[in-house]
Amino acid sequence: MLSFDEAQAVFAMCAEPVRETETVWLGLLTGRVLARDLSAVIDTPAADRSAMDGYAVRCEDCRGDACLPLQQVVYAGTRPQPLLPRHAIRIYTGGVIPPGADAVVALEDAEESYRGVVCARAPAAGQHIRRKGEDARRGDLLLPAGTLLQAGHIAALASQGLTEVPVCRLVEVAILTSGDEVAAHDEPRDVYQVHDVNGPMLESLVQSMGAVVRCHRHVQDDERALHDMLRELAADADLVLVTGGASVGQRDLVAAALASAGGELLCRGVQMKPGKPVTVGRLRGKPVVCLPGNPAAAYATFALLVTPCCAACRGGRSCSRRWAGSGRRWRAHARNVATPSGAWARSATRAAGKATCRSTRSRARRRCRRWARPAALCAWGRKAPDSSIMCRCRTMIFTVGSADRSGMAGKGSAA
Secondary structure, three states, rough: OOOOHHHHHHHHOOOOOOOOOEEHHHHHHEEEOEEEOOEEOOOOOOOOEOOOOEEEEEEEHHHOEEEEEEEEOOOOOOOOOOOOOOOOOEEOOOOOOOOOOOOEEEEHHHEEEOEEEEOOOOOOOOOOOOOOOEOOOOOOOEEEEOOOHHHHHHHHHHHHOOOEEEHHHHHHEEEEEEEEOOEEEOOOOOOOOOOOOHHHHHHHHHHHHHEEEEEEEOOOOOOOHHHHHHHHHHHOOEEEEEEEOOOOOOOOOHHHHHOOOOEEEEOOOOOOOOOOOOEEEEOOOEEEEEEHHHOHHHHHHHHHHHHHHHHHOOOOOOHEEEEEEHOOOOOOOOOEEEEEOOOOEEEHHHHHHHHOHHHHHHHHHHHHHHHHOOOHHHHHHOOOOOEEEEOOOEEEEOOOHHHHHOOOOOOOOOO
């Protein structure tokens, strides 16, 4: 059984990023990983432009109380005339700087009359002018390969006139629910059966990570059936998620089926609660994660362990990781790792996992008191109302044993 920090590292290191690429329209790039370096194809902005509403002038013409007649009005998208000596041109934000002008006087720093414009004070050369190529110059590296694309990146790409961009394809995840007691929603439910809760929940969590669900299957507690299904799913998907059968009971057969299918076990059991029986292995080079059958435990282990695994499959610069610190603790510089709540974690070292590891509970408590909203602090005390709280760092926190206190994990639970 591994400590939480060691287990999180194993989960993150067991996956390989997808290599296949596809071309995607700009409006659908959020959360995708850039497949290759992109360079600027034009200067941005393409010409000197005004950063303020005001008057385009020559600095030498604004000495003293000189009154400058208005020559032209230039709007954004209007071609300007060359500026005549001792004249001014009314210009709006985004308008191209007229040839001959070397400064823009803000509207509030000038007084206009029927005679012309008088500047309150002499402008400095280059004042309120956005220079050509100030944001990006043609040929400069715009975005490196591996960038996890967000709104700001998309804006930069749009400014270059790009409409389609090569990105890595989406991670495909196969979900396998197991257990004789689980009845599909289209099947009759007997008193000794329960509805499939984990399947739809995991589909939602996978989609929140920017991945797609390749398929969703169910098998009974039969080692041969599990063996065949694992081999089939590992051949088609990048990541296989199994729920149920993760513990050490007579009907917990996933580990045995994985071994008989030719896979290897990397981790079986983690010092955390809920989610202690969680297991991870590899089959045909693909990570296979077996989550506990209890829905609360499955949710927690997905948030804390499967999330970095999915991020590693997705690839990109946001998933760079290294071993650091005492105890070979894994620290992820993954500011863009999504939590199942739909929020984005600021860093994995501030993630919920620190709250579940028994050896770091006091450190997690101090961290939570620093980041959590005051109304949520009671979740660390004796009156914990539920199994989770939301920190200001937008990361879901799970407390040790909180599922038991909230009644989410009953007797006999795999958690």
